[in-house]
Amino acid sequence: MELLELMKTRRSIRKYQDRQISREDMETIIEAGTWAPNAGGGQRSIIVGVRNAELADRIGRLNVARFDRSMLSGSFVSTDQPSVIDDPTMKSGFYGAPAVCVVFAMKNFLYSIPDAFCCAENMVLMASELGISSCVVARGEETFDNEIGAALLREWNIPETYIARCFVLLGYCEGEYPRPKPRKAHRAIIVE
Numbered sequence: 176m177e178l179l180e181l182m183k184t185r186r187s188i189r190k191y192q193d194r195q196i197s198r199e200d201m202e203t204i205i206e207a208g209t210w211a212p213n214a215g216g217g218q219r220s221i222i223v224g225v226r227n228a229e230l231a232d233r234i235g236r237l238n239v240a241r242f243d244r245s246m247l248s249g250s251f252v253s254t255d256q257p258s259v260i261d262d263p264t265m266k267s268g269f270y271g272a273p274a275v276c277v278v279f280a281m282k283n284f285l286y287s288i289p290d291a292f293c294c295a296e297n298m299v300l301m302a303s304e305l306g307i308s309s310c311v312v313a314r315g316e317e318t319f320d321n322e323i324g325a326a327l328l329r330e331w332n333i334p335e336t337y338i339a340r341c342f343v344l345l346g347y348c349e350g351e352y353p354r355p356k357p358r359k360a361h362r363a364i365i366v367e
């Protein structure tokens with residue numbers, strides 16, 4: 176698909192089928208993440224792909240366990256694809272996605288967060304090109320800040336100098352594919 180068209184078509188999906196994505200597709204999506212722009216060319220981010228629906232759900236529950244609603248600047252995301260912001264009764268921040276990629280970045284590095292989200296953006300675009308639905312999810316930091324989370328980081332050999340910054344949910348959209356919101360006007364100028 177032409178790139179701008181792909182960007183316009185990609186939506187954050189929060190209702191997933193049970194169908195798992197292939198290992199090959201996950202590898203391609205992770206590869207796209209590793210080609211993201213990265214501060215100073217340091218290639219510091221680490222991506223862990225979880226292609227296991229049960230484990231993804233367990234991590235998704237940790238993701239909302241300590242969700243602090245007091246910091247939200249609005250309280251409505253989407254009618255088509257309600258989020259944990261819209262519905263506080265949701266038990267998993269991963270919405271039943273059968274696969275998830277965790278993007279880690281160095282704890283004490285100035286561009287740690289932008290590095291991670293640049294990876295995530297490349298990954299969701301790659302997923303769209305492969306016909307796979309996705310959603311970027313935040314709150315990586317608190318998700319693993321508990322005993323179960325710490326055990327997973329040890330199992331995955333994540334260095335202690337690293338922290339989870341965000342997630343890329345992956346799977347196939349359940350139900351109708353959401354409509355795009357029109358773009359707000361007056362958000363850009365070009366100065367010659």
Ligand SMILES: Cc1cc2nc3c(=O)[nH]c(=O)nc-3n(C[C@H](O)[C@H](O)[C@H](O)COP(=O)(O)O)c2cc1C
Nearest residue numbers: 185186187188189252258259292310311312313314
């Ligand atoms: C930095 C960032 C954090 C996000 N965190 C979450 C999140 O925690 N949970 C969620 O459901 N969606 C999350 N999203 C997805 C946004 O809600 C979504 O991109 C936005 O509503 C626009 O919808 P669209 O992606 O379908 O165009 C996040 C997106 C970004 C860029």
